[in-house]
Amino acid sequence: MKSILNIASALIICVLAMACSKNKNHEKTNGDKNQLTQIFPRGEKGSKDLFTGNAYNTGLVDADSVFTTAVGNVYFQPGARSNWHSHPSGQILIITDGVGYHQIEGKPVEIIKKGDLIKCPPNVRHWHGASVDVGLQQLYIVPNTEKGIVNWNEAVTDKVYKSVQ
Template sequence: MKYSVKISLLFLVIVMSSCNMEKSAKDMMSQSASVFPKGEKIDSPNFAGTVWLQMMGANDSTLHARFGNVTFEPKARTNWHSHPGGQVLFITEGTGYYQVKGQPARLLSKGDVVEIPRDVVHWHGAAADSEFAHIAISLNSDEGGAVWIGPVTDEEYELAIK
């Protein structure tokens, strides 16, 4: 009987240790999951909520593209805007939305890619319950930067994500 209790206790200790190691590994992975730096907090009227930006690459590149890692807190988002040269978004973390003016919002998650044609008015940002990050590439940047139109109101946001 004592031997059986010892074996049961040993089994329980091994299972609990295994669970703790799995939790520790998950914690370490989530802390280091982002490949790109979060960057600096943006203080701009062109965004609602808390957003960070880490620009990447040289500003004087002959690639005619600007790109950066953008991270949004839950509910944070861009204003309505367009890009004369188009834009591509590579979703790297969390859940968010992309909406073209006059169309339903598209739910986005890690691994999604959004190709935004030239001069299409849109916004993108985080879901209400998730941080959200993407690499944003502004194409043909020699044709001009983003054209900012105006805020996505709380009402527009809530309606879009329903």
């Protein structure tokens, strides 16, 4: 029950954040159709040890003993992607802008876009990132962080990244 309440709380935060993004006071990166509408500050550039290309992370909700859920935003510039990784309790992605790719190990690469919701099962290797030409902005939700947050693995090869059908 606690897990369901934590996920529900995180989803409410996400819905409110998305609603706020329609506020005309929020900035856009620019008028180019390939540029994304920024909902949150771009954040810190991700480590080259964990990402290929330019990816920026902003933590929004830190996990604690009450809300054992981490929530954040990642902005991937075109061509950027995460390494293979897994989450002990899984991960939920809400795509808030752009176009990108997601793959669960052993399955084909999927195209993801604004409005998509992706559930990454617990302890299953996967990766996600922007398409070649368009960036990607996503909210991530990692529940039950008392079990751990993320286990990072090797980089996604160009061959795998470009295998979109």
